[in-house]
Amino acid sequence: MPDSAPSAARTPRVRFAPSPTGFLHVGSARTFIFNWLYARHNHGTMVLRLDDTDVERNTEASVQSIFEGLRWLGLSWDEEYKQSERLALHRRQAEAIFAKGLAYRDFTPAHAGDDNQSGAQGAWLCNPGMRELSREESDRRAASGEPFALRYRVPRGQGRTMRFVDSVYGEQSKLADEVEDFALLRSVGVPNDRSSSLGLWDGNPTYHLASCADDADLRISHIIRGQDHLTNTFKHLALFEALGVQPPHFAHLPLLVAPDGAKLSKRRHGPVVSVTTYRDAGFLPQAFVNFLCLLGWSPKDDRELLNLAELTQAFTLEGVNRANAVVNFSDSDPFDPKAVWLNAEHIRALPVAELSPQIQPFFEQAGLHPSPEKLLAVTPLIRERIKLLRDAVSAADFFFLPQLPPYDPAELIPQKGDAALARRVLQHALEVLATTSFDHDSLDQALRAAASRLGLKAGQAFQPIRVAVCGRKNAPPLFETMAVLGHELCLARIRQAEARLESLG
RNA sequence: GGCGCUAUCGUCUAGGGGUUAGGACGUGAGAUUCUCAAUCUUAAAACCCGGGUUCAAUUCCCGGUAGCGCUACCA
Structure with missing residues (x-):
């Protein structure tokens, strides 16, 4: 019998790590949901971490709106962190990586390399001269207060292949020579008040560093995130190695795209990319969750309508698809028809x-x-x-309207009838209803009898009454409606309808 | 440009070396209760292209094409 580690040690820890630079995006919501389902399915821990290392772009309003969106989804998390409160850890790790010689200072002014992307020469891998800078010169320039970014020194020129197995995309590999020297610390930062091996400034950590340092520190076991990070994973692999920890498992999710194939963006596609738009239109959170789950994941049987418990039970990474999924909205209809249908189904499934x-x-x-x-x-x-x-x-x-808004009196006239017929129906209804108790069965009996007395089919006789009582042709079933409206209001509205008919002559 | 990923009805997807390629939404037609809605029946609708492997490929392999992603001191 094979020996297995204690199950507690294998309990997965997953995280959702949004960056607060806008409202909660539907794609982010789906990533959160998939993480949540994975955690709950496997009895693991769900961590929420705000990846707010970009001080230029983060806003408190965005933090609030993300929480608002997540709260509406109704899926809870177990632990909560903010990267901006963990700067000390990130800097310590940056220093450690630098101390191991796995990173170097880059004194190139920020944005100096912006225009050299592509070209016919090939990929950009590092700023000229900086990777080879001697330690002495590097130290001297740093000590003099010159700003620098800290870059990871990708081990190139050894023909090394980096590999990992993605739970969704399978085996992935890439030549280290194709990975560029990415930044760990930005050149902007704050003067440090302690002895830093790096220099006079504490640079702000980049996403890559903060994310990996935190994932390691928080002992995240599975990183489930958008496919836009698939290629970044090689950088992260290098970083976990530099940090001296085993990398977590990775699962990348296909992206949600617009009907034009482009990644959903507020600028191009408007408010349909925001979770709050769905909430405000009257989606039920469970329906919205159900819909999002069906984008890029399938339970592999024919079920489409699933509640949270069923989703939790059915969710596995094996069921995740690899191709991007289109959210099928249009100018005329801001919501995917399937989302709307699912919502209708969830509405019906809900107790009154x-x-x-x-x-x-x-x-x-x-x-x-x-x-x-x-x-x-x-x-x-x-x-x-x-x-x-x-x-x-x-x-x-x-x-709930005390007064019915005006409607076209012609609507009171049933198929194959005229104003006189409508008037007769209403008149007779008035007489009958005066002595009818307003419950479903009594109304049913009384009005059907009235119809046959007038020699009319039920449908024909009911239309004038329905329009009189509801103010329109299409409405809920007549008897239930009248029972709720009550005796007084119904009779008053029928009298008003008679008056309106007069205007038709 | 370089690197990576992906490709089944309009959309979301199931499937897999031999199938009438299944389901769902949406769309068309019909049935049905007092209208509407719901429900039921039914129809149209797909394996990107080219090569290879094989008795057989939509499925496996290679190439092409297209789309997407990364290529930032954004995440």
């Missing part, structure tokens, strides 16, 4: 008592203030008729 309070804010926003009790009574009538929560307002406003 849970759905009703979720709909409430959308009425408030529309200036309507239904009582929770009445909204609870209305909810089952519209639950099958809305795809987004915000649709509830247009589907059910007439329940």
Whole structure:
């Protein structure tokens, strides 16, 4: 029987590490969800880490909006960190790497190399002269206060091949000679107040350094992130080695792209890339999560509609696809039709008592203030008729409007009928309803009997009443609707309808 | 330009050396309850191209093409 390590030691630790430079992007949300599912499926730990090493671009507003988005998703995390509070660790690690001779100072002014990318000469690998600078000269220039960036010295010229196995993309390899000397510390920083082996300044760590130093320090076991980092992984492999730790496992996720194939971006595609747009339109978080999971992952059976528990149970990295997935929105429809369909399905799956309070804010926003009790009574009538929560307002406003907005009186006239017929129907309904109790069965009985007395089919007879009571042709089932509206309001609206018919002559 | 990754209906995907290439959304047609919605039935719709391996390739291999990513002192 093979000996296995204690399971506690194998409990995965994953992290979601957004950089707070904007709102929570749908692609980031999916990365978070996949990490979360992996953690929960394997009874591991979910770490949230704000990768805020770029002081120029980070904003507090962005931090707030990311938290807002994550909170809405309703998926919790177990530990929380901020890279900006861990600068000491990053600098210590940078010094250690420098001390091992695995990095060098680069005194090239920032942005000096910006225009030399490509060219016919080949890839850019390092700034001329800096990699070979003698330690003496390097120390002297640093001591004199000259700013520098610290760069990792990629072991080139040895024909070395770097390898790792990605849980999604399989075996990956790249020649070390193709990897450029990436920066570990920026030349901008703060004067240091301790003895630093690097010089008079503490440079700010770059993403690569901070990310790897933290992943190592936090003992992250699996890095699950966007495929845009697939090639960066070789740099990270080098860094983990320089840090003297075993690299974690890697799993890269296919990217979410727009219908034009481009990576989703706020500039090009507008607010559809923000999680809050979905929330504000009335997506249920569980539906949104369900939708995102189906982009680049499949449970391998024919299920599409899955709740959180089912997703958690079914989620494996083996089920992750390798090709980018299109979020199929358009100018006419900002949301992928499948997301909308899934939302409708999740709405129907939700008990009325849970759905009703979720709909409430959308009425408030529309200036309507239904009582929770009445909204609870209305909810089952519209639950099958809305795809987004915000649709509830247009589907059910007439329940809460004291006065029906004006409608075309011609709508009162049923198929194969005329104004006189409509008038007769309404008149008769008025008489009948005066003595009918307003529950479903009584209304059903009374109105069907009334229809046959008038020699009309049910559909024909009900249209004038429906329009009179709801103010439009398409509405929830008539009897339930009238029962909720109540005796008084229904009769008043039917009388108003009669008056409107008069205007038709 | 260099390097890397990817390629099944419009979209999300399943599948895999021999299949009527499956499902879902969306779309068209029909059925159905008082309208709408829902539901049901049904139709149209895909293996990027070229070579190789093989009795057989959409599936494996190579090349091409296309798309995407990285090539920042962004992440």
